[in-house]
Amino acid sequence: MTRVLGWLAALGLLAGVAAGFGYAPREAIQGNVQRIMYLHVPSVLTAYLAFGLVLLGSIAYLATRRPGWDRLAASAAEIGVLFTAITIVSGSIWGKPTWGTWWTWDARLTSTAILLLVYVGYLMLRGLVDDAEARGRYAAVVGILGAVNIPIVHFSVKWWRALHQPSTILGPGPSPIDPAIGLALLVNWIAFTLLFAYFLARRIEIARLEET
Amino acid sequence: MPANWSYVLAAYGLAAVALFGYWRHLARRARALTARPGAAVSHRTPNRTTS
Amino acid sequence: MTYVRRAWIVFQKDLLIERRSKEQTNALLFFCLVLLFLFQFALGPDRDRLAAALPGLLWLGFILAGLLALGRSFLAERENDCWEGLRLTPGDKSAIYLGKLAGNCVLMAAVELVLVVLFGVFYNVDLWTPAAPLALVLALGTLGLASVGTLFAAMTTQARARELLFPVLLLPVQVPVLLATVSATQALLLGQPLADVAHWLKLLAGADCVYVTIGILTFEFVLEA
Numbered sequence: 001m002t003r004v005l006g007w008l009a010a011l012g013l014l015a016g017v018a019a020g021f022g023y024a025p026r027e028a029i030q031g032n033v034q035r036i037m038y039l040h041v042p043s044v045l046t047a048y049l050a051f052g053l054v055l056l057g058s059i060a061y062l063a064t065r066r067p068g069w070d071r072l073a074a075s076a077a078e079i080g081v082l083f084t085a086i087t088i089v090s091g092s093i094w095g096k097p098t099w100g101t102w103w104t105w106d107a108r109l110t111s112t113a114i115l116l117l118v119y120v121g122y123l124m125l126r127g128l129v130d131d132a133e134a135r136g137r138y139a140a141v142v143g144i145l146g147a148v149n150i151p152i153v154h155f156s157v158k159w160w161r162a163l164h165q166p167s168t169i170l171g172p173g174p175s176p177i178d179p180a181i182g183l184a185l186l187v188n189w190i191a192f193t194l195l196f197a198y199f200l201a202r203r204i205e206i207a208r209l210e211e212t
Numbered sequence: 213m214p215a216n217w218s219y220v221l222a223a224y225g226l227a228a229v230a231l232f233g234y235w236r237h238l239a240r241r242a243r244a245l246t247a248r249p250g251a252a253v254s255h256r257t258p259n260r261t262t263s
Numbered sequence: 264m265t266y267v268r269r270a271w272i273v274f275q276k277d278l279l280i281e282r283r284s285k286e287q288t289n290a291l292l293f294f295c296l297v298l299l300f301l302f303q304f305a306l307g308p309d310r311d312r313l314a315a316a317l318p319g320l321l322w323l324g325f326i327l328a329g330l331l332a333l334g335r336s337f338l339a340e341r342e343n344d345c346w347e348g349l350r351l352t353p354g355d356k357s358a359i360y361l362g363k364l365a366g367n368c369v370l371m372a373a374v375e376l377v378l379v380v381l382f383g384v385f386y387n388v389d390l391w392t393p394a395a396p397l398a399l400v401l402a403l404g405t406l407g408l409a410s411v412g413t414l415f416a417a418m419t420t421q422a423r424a425r426e427l428l429f430p431v432l433l434l435p436v437q438v439p440v441l442l443a444t445v446s447a448t449q450a451l452l453l454g455q456p457l458a459d460v461a462h463w464l465k466l467l468a469g470a471d472c473v474y475v476t477i478g479i480l481t482f483e484f485v486l487e488a
Contacts, residue, residue: 033220039224082230089223117435134487137485140481146436149473152470155466160446195231199235
């Protein structure tokens with residue numbers, strides 16, 4: 001089952017790259033740099049999916065104490081951090097030719113960076129607590145708090161940005177008008193979701209094996 | 213607007229390295245665990261889930 | 264024994280310990296003084312630059328002092344083998360959380376008062392005129408910091424590298440509180456009315472509700488075994 005998922009993911013990624021580079025047109029304003037979006041946006045969506053699963057696993061673990069839920073939460077967190085890092089790096093590389101700078105404290109990048117910090121902390125906590133049962137409980141609490149905090153972070157950063165820098169900079173955003181771009185985005189998103197599912201399945205399996 | 217292909221390649225390249233690296237990491241860990249159960253120890257403090 | 268009474272007892276116990284030994288309060292007070300000098304030296308003699316950075320410095324001071332104070336919330340119980348006693352307390356464990364939280368808030372309030380006075384005097388900034396709205400911002404921000412801090416402190420007392428893990432866990436979660444309080448403080452110090460920062464206050468109040476609720480709901484899971 002996992003192997004099928006893996007092959008599907010590989011196919012999906014190939015289709016995604018083809019769609020992003022071959023099928024989708026060159027964007028009018030930003031040029032070819034905009035194609036990074038086909039990597040950046042699916043990454044962040046996948047990260048949010050991952051952290052949603054961390055929340056689910058955390059709550060379920062505290063409620064049922066079944067280790068399977070803890071494995072789900074831990075695995076999803078690890079992969080979520082990976083995709084968040086990819087999101088930030090690709091966003092930064094996108095920003096350099098577009099905004100002229102590698103980093104800017106715009107609302108989205110800042111919120112995503114905070115997200116990364118929260119879940120890296122989650123992983124650190126897991127690494128530093130020796131007792132397996134306590135680890136699951138503590139991680140679950142942090143996982144729940146981290147997820148619930150996301151909308152709070154979103155609004156605080158958004159208002160903070162509005163306060164400090166009225167947007168005179170044209171931020172890179174998806175062009176909703178062109179359906180070809182939309183389709184390429186969709187294909188890549190599906191591919192990334194498949195890849196995430198594949199990684200998750202393998203990671204959970206490893207966790208299960210470690211348990212025995 | 214210049215072609216900026218180097219940026220696109222850099223972004224995709226780094227992502228590919230990260231994803232491929234993680235896939236290899238998972239594969240290696242799985243192999244170690246199935247070859248000698250219970251004896252798989254990584255070189256640094258592992259991010260164990262439950263054990 | 265009622266829930267409130269149990270929380271009150273925990274609160275009283277911490278206050279009593281502190282009143283008798285004074286070790287923590289004295290050290291924190293001195294730490295505030297050290298921070299004062301640190302910020303002055305870090306930012307240089309330019310008076311205006313310091314005044315402009317003041318809201319941020321004030322909250323940095325609170326956070327740094329808070330990391331020290333909150334991180335030690337459960338140290339007394341750990342060091343004196345009272346952790347088991349906490350765990351075996353009958354009834355809803357969240358009463359302990361609220362008691363600890365109340366104690367931490369009082370401690371933080373004392374620290375903040377000292378810092379505000381020190382900043383006002385040494386950096387020559389008028390903190391008296393906006394005192395009332397500023398106190399509100401301080402109260403909301405402190406509750407946000409202490410609510411999560413108390414919860415994480417209980418967790419990290421059990422972990423390795425706890426002095427490192429505690430800030431790493433707490434600070435990212437506290438970013439919204441920091442953004443809100445600094446923005447609101449800055450507006451207030453510039454003389455703007457409270458109504459202008461209403462959205463920040465609402466965010467803080469909302470966040471505080473969320474954090475305290477989660478603290479109450481999850482504390483028993485932290486206190487187990």
